[in-house]
Structure formats: C-alpha cells, structure tokens
Amino acid sequence: MKGIIFNLLEEAVSKEFGDATWDKLLDEANLSGAYTSLGNYADGEVVALVGAASKALNLPPRDILRWFGQRALPMLAVRYPDFFVGHAGTRSFLLTLNSIIHPEVHKLYPGASTPVFDFGVSDDGGMIIGYSSPRKMCTLAEGFVLGAAEHFHEQAEITQPQCMHDGASRCVLHVRFH
Numbered sequence: 001m002k003g004i005i006f007n008l009l010e011e012a013v014s015k016e017f018g019d020a021t022w023d024k025l026l027d028e029a030n031l032s033g034a035y036t037s038l039g040n041y042a043d044g045e046v047v048a049l050v051g052a053a054s055k056a057l058n059l060p061p062r063d064i065l066r067w068f069g070q071r072a073l074p075m076l077a078v079r080y081p082d083f084f085v086g087h088a089g090t091r092s093f094l095l096t097l098n099s100i101i102h103p104e105v106h107k108l109y110p111g112a113s114t115p116v117f118d119f120g121v122s123d124d125g126g127m128i129i130g131y132s133s134p135r136k137m138c139t140l141a142e143g144f145v146l147g148a149a150e151h152f153h154e155q156a157e158i159t160q161p162q163c164m165h166d167g168a169s170r171c172v173l174h175v176r177f178h
C-alpha cells in the first residue's frame with residue numbers, strides 16, 4: 001500500500017479526532033508512522049491501523065474503512081483536481097476509474113496496487129460497480145463513492161448484494177443516486 005494512503009488516513013484521523021489519536025493508533029498498531037507518499041508499505045499496516053481504530057471506536061473494521069474513504073475523497077479532490085473537472089456528476093466520474101484515474105495513479109506512484117472495477121446499470125437505473133481486489137477493501141470503495149457523490153452534490157445510497165467477505169468472487173456495489 002502506497003504511503004499516500006497512510007498520509008490521507010493520518011489527515012482524516014487528525015482532523016476529526018486530533019493528532020494525539022493518530023499517535024495512539026500508531027502505538028496500538030506498533031508502527032512508527034514515518035510514511036512518505038511514494039513509499040510502499042505492507043498492506044498489513046493499514047489493516048493494523050484500521051483494527052486499532054476499530055477497537056478504539058468500537059466499530060467494525062469495514063465501517064472504519066468506509067468512514068476513511070468518505071473523508072479521503074475531498075482530500076483527493078484537492079490533490080488531484082484534474083480528475084474531477086468536466087464531469088456532470090458522480091456516475092461519469094466513477095466511469096473513469098479504470099480508464100483514467102487509477103492508470104494515472106500507476107504513473108504517479110510506481111508499484112501501486114489498485115482494484116479492478118466493472119460497470120453496469122441496474123433495472124432501477126442505478127449504477128452497478130463490480131469490485132475485484134485481493135485486498136478486499138470494498139467498503140473503502142463504498143466510502144470513496146459516498147465522498148464522490150457529496151463532491152458532485154448528489155446523494156448516493158449503496159447496497160452490496162454480493163461481497164468477497166461472504167465468499168463471492170467479486171463484490172458488487174449497487175449505487176442509487178437521489
């Protein structure tokens with residue numbers, strides 16, 4: 001996992017709970033916290049930090065990841081405004097994930113590991129997003145989608161009819177925009 005993700009997590013935690021809380025999470029996870037954006041760190045370090053936050057807040061890790069994704073998206077919009085311009089709404093922004101956003105991320109952060117998405121439309125006109133990744137961070141994806149909807153002044157409601165954590169081969173996010 002690239003250091004930028006840890007930098008965003010630190011920013012999100014410090015903003016909402018204070019710097020001391022971030023230090024406490026690092027302590028609990030037994031980590032030093034010296035993350036450079038281009039550095040590559042074990043996925044297990046994110047898992048440990050999310051686990052520590054999960055204990056501190058008494059919330060399941062999947063909820064912590066969703067919270068983080070939602071808070072991180074506006075920070076990404078500040079760092080990478082070009083990905084957001086020219087889109088009428090959340091849907092068209094999300095449709096560029098595989099074709100533009102994450103490929104650019106691979107240029108900026110060599111060695112990055114990003115998920116693969118597939119896209120479809122549901123009977124009710126909602127958006128179907130298939131998520132595949134060995135890291136199984138589907139609720140982080142949910143959080144990013146929620147944050148993106150806020151960015152475009154839309155409201156998104158997400159259900160997951162299938163999830164890799166329940167043994168499915170890929171997760172499916174069903175996103176309805178209001």
Ligand code: HEM
Nearest residue numbers: 001002076080083105112113114115133135137140141144
């Ligand atoms: C400006 C937009 C975005 C940027 C710059 C960005 C960048 C990144 C970066 C740097 C990583 C970490 C790669 C690594 O550690 O090796 C990552 C991972 C990830 N991204 Fe994006 N991302 C963006 C938008 C999104 C959106 C909208 C979604 C949600 C649908 C998303 C879903 C994910 C997920 C779930 C991961 C975790 C790794 C995994 O699941 O395999 N990203 N992204």
